[in-house]
Amino acid sequence: MKIHLTSIFVDDQAAAQRFYTDVLGFVTKHDVPVGADRWLTVVSPEDPDGPELLLEPSGHPAVKPYREALVADGIPLAAFAVDDVHAEHDRLRGLGVRFTQEPLRTGPVTTAVLDDTCGNLIQLQSP
Template identity: 80%
Template sequence: MRIHLSSVFVDDQEKALRFYTDMLGFVTKHDVPMGTDRWLTVVSPEDPDGTQLLLEPSGHPAVRPYKEALVADGIPATAFAVDNVRAEFDRLRGLGVRFTQEPVEMGPVTTAVLDDTCGNLIQISQYG
C-alpha cells in the first residue's frame, strides 16, 4: 500500500494553482473541469508519477470552520519535504511568501511554516 493522493482545501483553485506551481514549484498533473470546479492535482517535478496533491475546493460547510481552527492554532494542513529548509525559506520569502514560523531546529528535523494564500498553513521539513 502507498499514498497515491492527498488533498488540501483551497478557497480559490486558480489562485492555489498559481501558488503551488509558480511559488512552490509543483507541476500540474490533472486539470479536469467538473462543473464549476475542477479535478486539479499537482505533483513534484522530481517525481511526476508520485503522490498527487489535490487542490480541492473548500465549498463544503464543514471546511471553513475546520480550516479556520487549524490556522488559529498554527497547525499546518500538510507538510512537504525539502532538502534544505533554510535555503527554501530564503527562496520563498524572496518571492513574497509569508511565513508564520521561521526555520526551527528540533533535533534531527528542521521545519518552517508558510501561508499558502488559500486558507492553509503548510509546513516544510528537512530531516537529517
C-alpha cells in the same frame, strides 16, 4: 499500500494552482473541468508519477471552521519535504511568501511554516 492522492482545501482553484506551481514549484498533473470546479492535481517535478495533491474546492460547510481552527492554533494542514529548509525559506521569502514560523531545529528535523495564501498553513521540513 502507498499514498496515491491526498487533498488540500483551497478557496480559489486558479489562485491555488498559481501558488503551488509558480511559487512552490509543483507541476500540474490533471486539470479536468467538473461542473463549476476542476479535478486539479499537482505533483513534484522530482517525482511526476508519485503522490498527487488535489487542490480541492473548500465549499463544504465543515471546511471553513476546520481550517480556521487549525490556522488559529498554528497547525499546518500538510508537510512537504525539502532538501534545505533554510535555503527554501530564503527562496520563498524572496518571492513574497509569508511565514508563520521561521526555520526552527526540532530534534532531528528543521521546520518552517508558511501561509499558502489559500487558507492553509504548510510545514516545510528537512533532516
